[in-house]
Amino acid sequence: MNKISIKLATCFFIVVLMMEYFLMVYLHRSIVHTRVEEEFSLLLSNGANHRDVLVEYYSETTIKHIVLMEMNEEREVVITDNWGNIVGDSGINSNLLEEYLPLIKGKVGSKDEIIISNWESSPYIVSKHPYKISDIQSGNVVMFQSTNSLNRMVSYLSIHFVIAGIMSFLILLLLYAFLSKVITRPLIGMKEATEKLSKGEFNVSLPKLGKDELGELSFSIQKLANDLERLKKDRNEFLASVSHELSTPLTYLIGYSNVAMRDGLNDQERKQYLEIIGEESNRMKDLVKNLLDLARMDENSFTVTKTYFDSQPFLEDICKLVAPSFELKNIKLNLNSNENFTIYADSIRLGQIIVNLLDNALKYSKENTEVILEAYKKKDKTVVKVIDSGIGIPSEELDFIFEKLYRVEKSRSREYGGSGIGLAVVKELIEAHGGTISVDSKLGIGSTFTITI
Ligand SMILES: Nc1ncnc2c1ncn2[C@@H]1O[C@H](COP(=O)(O)OP(=O)(O)OP(=O)(O)O)[C@@H](O)[C@H]1O
Ligand SMILES: [Mg+2]
Incomplete structure (x- = not known):
């Protein structure tokens, strides 16, 4: 054994x-x-x-x-x-x-x-x-x-040597007991822990063993177990969230399509229902797209193809694209970039990044506020800022918002809709460009996301 x-x-x-x-x-x-x-x-x-x-x-x-x-x-x-x-x-x-x-x-x-x-x-x-x-x-x-x-x-000497031999044998036995306690017991503990992990039981707890190789091994196994436990929790939450996100628009789709099929509706009413069906289908499409992005991100199959392009038309196109949803919520979107400069990036991916940030700014802002999209050149890099005066993010949550599936207060995202994928995708895309993203936010005052590419 x-x-x-x-x-x-x-x-x-x-x-x-x-x-x-x-x-x-x-x-x-x-x-x-x-x-x-x-x-x-x-x-x-x-x-x-x-x-x-x-x-x-x-x-x-x-x-x-x-x-x-x-x-x-x-x-x-x-x-x-x-x-x-x-x-x-x-x-x-x-x-x-x-x-x-x-x-x-x-x-x-x-x-x-x-x-x-x-x-x-x-x-x-x-x-x-x-x-x-x-x-x-x-x-x-x-x-x-x-x-x-x-x-x-000589015979006295021999007797003393025999006594010394017996004593050192006993000391050896003690050393053996000590070695087995210090080295083999922790190893057996780790072996049992990994067996538990392989059976899908992640709630293992290994003792802290100092800073030698055994201690490091034990620490790594404990970390692996904690990560797996968190991943399992995240996955369950994600599945719950995805089913919730998918089932809400589906309920609307089924409900409103039944209503739209009813006899005796005038064109106005039928159009209204079909519009709702259209909106919900779009929400579902976005969600499925995000999920696909996430899956590709896990496979590391994101690729960026950088080209040189002009900033002004690029930013104006984005503003045009998102303007209707901002108008709907009565939020002013200001483009703060007067002079044209050249951006070196993957324009489709950069567009995706900015739209995601604007989507958050819109989603987490109250009506009648303002969102600013700012862009300028700093040395040979491009800096883009999305500034909102929305609900903000608690400072203790700031470190986690870029993690996959992380949402600040679950109840909040139920209210605003969102699955915690957007910023994870954004971060991955920016890193694929070799850029950085940072956030500055105050609860109740607003947030500023800054990307440098
Ligand atoms: N501009 C912002 N103002 C306040 N909170 C924000 C802002 N941007 C992000 N957050 C918080 O960070 C969390 C993570 O954002 P992320 O974009 O990753 O997910 P989401 O918006 O909830 O869902 P998704 O973008 O996948 O639809 C959000 O749940 C939200 O609480
Ligand atoms: Mg988002």
Whole structure:
């Protein structure tokens, strides 16, 4: 089940245990080696001391003194003469002495040396120190150092190493538990979250995990879940809104076409009903067009073909196009652009942008107010402003009005009609031109939309 934690822990265990093993073996060896070397040099220096004293004050008394000095548990001394006879010993076990006799009685050498060094198997390490007073007065001072203390020290050391090994194993176990908590648990949480997402359940909540890679991953999954949740909500709202928008004109169409078909209507009445049918059909057409634009926007298939054209006729045409709807609502539309200049843009798309902004200005303005369409050249860019004295937009909503399907206060758009697509399309079109759009608005006073293309 927790495969990643098992893999991680196994790798971790093997690597650390191997490192620990090599480290401990190395340490153990070097400690023992240093200790043994110390023992060897101490024995050699003691032996050399005795030999020097013997050479200087050679007498039986000196031999006795040397022997007396070494009468302890750990060290023994044996002094031989020219013929290998023992002239003094500190009471070394006679069986052992028997065993070492061939070595002790050997030829008088010329230098100090360790003659038995295998401390692990022998009860003593032995050093030999030759002395020579005259041609007939010579021999060896042989030192014996018990290996008991060395062996004791090594077994203590081994016990300590075993304890250290067990302790570090326990620490490793703790580390494993910690790693599994810090790394694998969040991963399992994320895995479960993504499984929920794939089943369409978007209400996941992952804990904040700091700023490392895991934290970033968790943050991204949480963001994805939130986005999907919002998208789902938006889609439902959009579908509700679209069905509402389509069903209202359809109800009118069906109702008024039934009425228009009635007998006994005069031409005047029939014309009035047909006009309403015409208006509602246009509203439906606009809505369907906007929906198509939105669908194309999602596919990124908006294309702009820029050309150079004159500003004045272009703007006047737009004003002519929208004038009837402004007149109907008794709103004055002022074109504030006196001199002609050249615009470099896709004229159809730019027309669509301005009509959309004017449509909003009209829709969200009270009767008997004024809307200004202003245009001028700034460096090599064209600036177009649509200024209204309408209902305005609350400042906290300004950041969202360009989002798809976003409408300020749903009740407001029921009143004014609108599906929250217009400005999203406008923004997409402006960005396709490489331009920018900004808005300045005060609730109850009016709004100014500025585009730079
Ligand atoms: N000139 C304006 N004055 C006040 N509010 C505005 C103005 N322009 C836009 N808004 C607000 O911004 C929201 C988004 O506008 P947008 O044009 O995207 O959608 P809409 O006008 O509601 O519907 P659509 O344009 O798709 O028919 C609107 O719901 C409206 O509340
Ligand atoms: Mg609009």
